[in-house]
Amino acid sequence: MHAIHTADIQSWSTSDVPVSQRFDYFADALSSALVPMGVEIDTPARTAFHAEMTLAELGPMAISRQIGSAHRSYRRATELSRSGDRTFHLIINLMSGWTLTHCGEVRLAPGDAVLADSNFGHELHMPGRYECMHLKLSAEWLGRWGGEPSVLVGRKISATSNWGPARGRASP
Numbered sequence: 001m002h003a004i005h006t007a008d009i010q011s012w013s014t015s016d017v018p019v020s021q022r023f024d025y026f027a028d029a030l031s032s033a034l035v036p037m038g039v040e041i042d043t044p045a046r047t048a049f050h051a052e053m054t055l056a057e058l059g060p061m062a063i064s065r066q067i068g069s070a071h072r073s074y075r076r077a078t079e080l081s082r083s084g085d086r087t088f089h090l091i092i093n094l095m096s097g098w099t100l101t102h103c104g105e106v107r108l109a110p111g112d113a114v115l116a117d118s119n120f121g122h123e124l125h126m127p128g129r130y131e132c133m134h135l136k137l138s139a140e141w142l143g144r145w146g147g148e149p150s151v152l153v154g155r156k157i158s159a160t161s162n163w164g165p166a167r168g169r170a171s172p
Helices: 019-033 043-048 077-081 140-144
Strands: 010-014 038-040 049-057 059-066 070-075 087-095 098-101 105-108 114-119 122-126 131-139
Touching: 010 019, 019 038, 019 043, 019 049, 019 059, 059 087, 087 140, 105 114, 131 140
Parallel strands: none
Antiparallel strands: 010 049, 038 070, 049 059, 059 131, 070 122, 087 114, 087 131, 098 105, 098 122
16 A cells, blocks of 8 residues: 655646746646646637646556646647556546547536546547546556456446446445
8 A cells, every 4th residue: 555645746736837838837747747648729718728736646546636727638649659658547527518539539527537548549628617537547457456448448437327426325
């Protein structure tokens, strides 16, 4: 078991840098924290752009919480070529709808989740303010825990499904 220490938790915000550098700061931090990604935004929106991320590395996995402004991210041939070991990414949408094209296209509403595979490209479109939780899982760890993860890749895990939402048992 890996103990979490305060030093293991990293937080950053675009508020930490001048307005003119916020989008580039976000693009660099997002790409280095998770997997290599490209990010795009409409030019007029750059001056109002805001994003925050908190990240904890936990051995074969990492968990992050992200909040921010509208943007598009992608993993194309250039980003895929810079990737390291294969990882899976369980992304849980907490606010506003957005679309992921990754082994098909899915539209996620608040509470929905999707599993992405770093071996495949993606196009992510967040048209408005967003908030999500992101679990980065090593392929080895997920394979041991969940069998063959590729059957879930790119498929929406609906918040209304029997196993999509986290549910606890009520105490007697």
